[in-house]
Amino acid sequence: MLYRCLPLFLFAGLFAADVPTDAAFADLAVPEKRLAAQQAILDHSRGFTNASPEAKAWFERVRTAAKTLENPEGQAALQQVLMFDPSMKPRLPLNPKQPNNYEDPEGTTPETKLAHLERLLDQRRSAKEYPLTVEELVALTKHVDFATAQRANRLLRRVSVSAAAPILWERLGKLSQRSQVQEVEDEILRLPASMAAKHLPTAPAGASLASKAAWARIVADRVNRVGKSRIAIKASLLPLLKGPANELTEAAWAAVPRVFVEADRAALTEAAQGLSERLAPKAKAALDALPAK
Numbered sequence: 001m002l003y004r005c006l007p008l009f010l011f012a013g014l015f016a017a018d019v020p021t022d023a024a025f026a027d028l029a030v031p032e033k034r035l036a037a038q039q040a041i042l043d044h045s046r047g048f049t050n051a052s053p054e055a056k057a058w059f060e061r062v063r064t065a066a067k068t069l070e071n072p073e074g075q076a077a078l079q080q081v082l083m084f085d086p087s088m089k090p091r092l093p094l095n096p097k098q099p100n101n102y103e104d105p106e107g108t109t110p111e112t113k114l115a116h117l118e119r120l121l122d123q124r125r126s127a128k129e130y131p132l133t134v135e136e137l138v139a140l141t142k143h144v145d146f147a148t149a150q151r152a153n154r155l156l157r158r159v160s161v162s163a164a165a166p167i168l169w170e171r172l173g174k175l176s177q178r179s180q181v182q183e184v185e186d187e188i189l190r191l192p193a194s195m196a197a198k199h200l201p202t203a204p205a206g207a208s209l210a211s212k213a214a215w216a217r218i219v220a221d222r223v224n225r226v227g228k229s230r231i232a233i234k235a236s237l238l239p240l241l242k243g244p245a246n247e248l249t250e251a252a253w254a255a256v257p258r259v260f261v262e263a264d265r266a267a268l269t270e271a272a273q274g275l276s277e278r279l280a281p282k283a284k285a286a287l288d289a290l291p292a293k
Helices: 002-018 022-029 031-046 053-068 072-084 110-122 134-140 146-159 161-174 178-189 193-198 209-222 228-241 247-259 262-271 280-288
Strands: none
Touching: 022 031, 022 072, 031 053, 031 072, 053 072, 110 134, 110 146, 134 146, 134 161, 146 161, 146 178, 161 178, 161 193, 161 209, 178 209, 193 209, 209 228, 209 247, 228 247, 228 262, 247 280, 262 280
16 A cells, blocks of 8 residues: 555655745846746646646746846746736737628729629628629729739629620630730639530630630630530631641640540541651640540
């Protein structure tokens, strides 16, 4: 019985020895001893996880020492120790009021109204609160500033997919700068697949190389494998397979397995004749991937 109780006496002795004395609090004013004293007080304070009479007495002792200690470094150390007091309510470092509870500013310019609408969409607010109607968004898609018009296109896609799809395709055909074409292409690919395919033109949208390549890439990803439009798309895509190696011919060959079938191998093989070393492997991969029907 004594053997079983012996560890309890040992542990009780250790805990009693670990309680910092008044000398430890006095050492906070001594630079050479401050770190060790602070660590001893801090380690003891961490042991009070729940509010209790012992915890209350200990932290009252710490508060008294913090008031009487004249050394500013020691006072700062004790203020950190008081943060472990289980009876204290934690103080939030930020305003507890949630951001979406703030009053939304009323925009007066197209840019601020678009920003307000985007914020409401991100917060999944009711459509009754939207600062812009679908008609007003459609009007802003024709804005002279590309960034403003593109933002209106993006938000219109989120508000009304059916209204955004034809406008995005029309806009793709009017652009020539590659970076702008890429932004519109991304928005078209974010449309539902059925809606993107429904409004997909049967011929390249636009005259620029960038817009034609974007059309071919969307064809490879969104065109239906069956349907009347596929025949017209096939006729438009075949001439694009010939020519120098560039983003258009590469995108056209990437779309071949989506549009053509095994029965078209002869026409595709003829188009693959005389291609550059850069295009020849892509043409071979497209011919190997032709579906049976």
